Amino acid sequence: MQLQVISKKHATVTLLAHVDTDRSAAVFTKIGLVMSRGERMDYAIQKSTELGVTAIQLLSSHHGEVNLKPAQVEKKLAHWQQVAIAACEQCGLNRPPLIIAPVSINDWLQQSVTHSADSQIDVRPPTTSTIVTTLSQDPYYQILQQPADLRLQLSVPAAGQPAMPKSLSAVLTQQSPYIELLIGPEGGLSVDECQQAAKAGFEPWQIGSRVLRTETAPVVALATLHALSYYE
């Protein structure tokens, strides 16, 4: 880039070269993330972006801390999308994740079940930010319209659960694997929500033997997926 003219308010530059570096992740991921309060939510979005998440579907749940009023949605959505964009600028990710307007977890899981019948519904909730509308036209994000190759629900350590769903290894060796992750609130999902998730094909995934906070879980899940995918 070469600076041509600079004045108090304007600058003209000539682009000398286009460096086509793609820093997006090899594994496509959508996180269904139950909203938490304040900084922890910003943190979860910032770190998930650093870890190359493709989209975040905001969710409200029975035990969740946050239920946005319709009037708040637009402002909050713009804020969280901006957090993601700022994180992109910091980490060099060239494909900002889509931050998708909140729906209740039950509605989302219901959509998941009927996904193939009406795939548009998944990325077009009632309120959609301009950037999501624009970006979702881009071929890169089209994979989000398809059913995921694997659905994993992060669960707290418990005896008798499988450490890792058996199908994960196989999915990660595919070309462009697409994985959906469901991450509940600090208080966990309700029994009904867990049943709904299982019905929608979400398999429990227990990472390690310690209880991860709701804002730590996405970072660790994404880092683990990338580690398994990259080093396999």
Added chain:
Amino acid sequence: MQLQVISKKHATVTLLAHVDTDRSAAVFTKIGLVMSRGERMDYAIQKSTELGVTAIQLLSSHHGEVNLKPAQVEKKLAHWQQVAIAACEQCGLNRPPLIIAPVSINDWLQQSVTHSADSQIDVRPPTTSTIVTTLSQDPYYQILQQPADLRLQLSVPAAGQPAMPKSLSAVLTQQSPYIELLIGPEGGLSVDECQQAAKAGFEPWQIGSRVLRTETAPVVALATLHALSYYE
């Protein structure tokens, strides 16, 4: 646990059973972490604890943001150790990480080189919190007195660097592997510090293609080590 007597100020309980659950990580890790400001440092310590770090050696560096005055060290150390203990209570980790009083990165790397000759120096810097003094007597933490099986320096993505040091896989298949990680400040290590690190046997490790913030790096590094160790 059974409640026997309860009054306004006291309660007497009988312990009915001792559940001997060890939630400490299979990989022993010490992070040499250049101190960052305020919340980001608390965050790095909290998340590293959730990910089961064994010890954190606080470091000051040329490009670092924080250089504690001697009078501040004791208070800061107590604060960070408390952050780690609170994180243990949250995540169920039963072995709190040792938060070791800051030294300059050059001094630490110098100690690393002469490690075998004077191994005590490494866990007994001039100021030591009571909990570190007490815990470091525990057999569990004795491994920190030994030279690490592998030293990795987290580095920003650059062309031509190996994605993962070749020896990592082999080290992770050992019984109780012990890995030291060096994590620099937002501004990176100075040329001299990088040379010192290389001299002390730290191999560059580039995780993924995006630039991780200094507070994200420890979480991602630990999650990656655990993923590789656990699922291999």
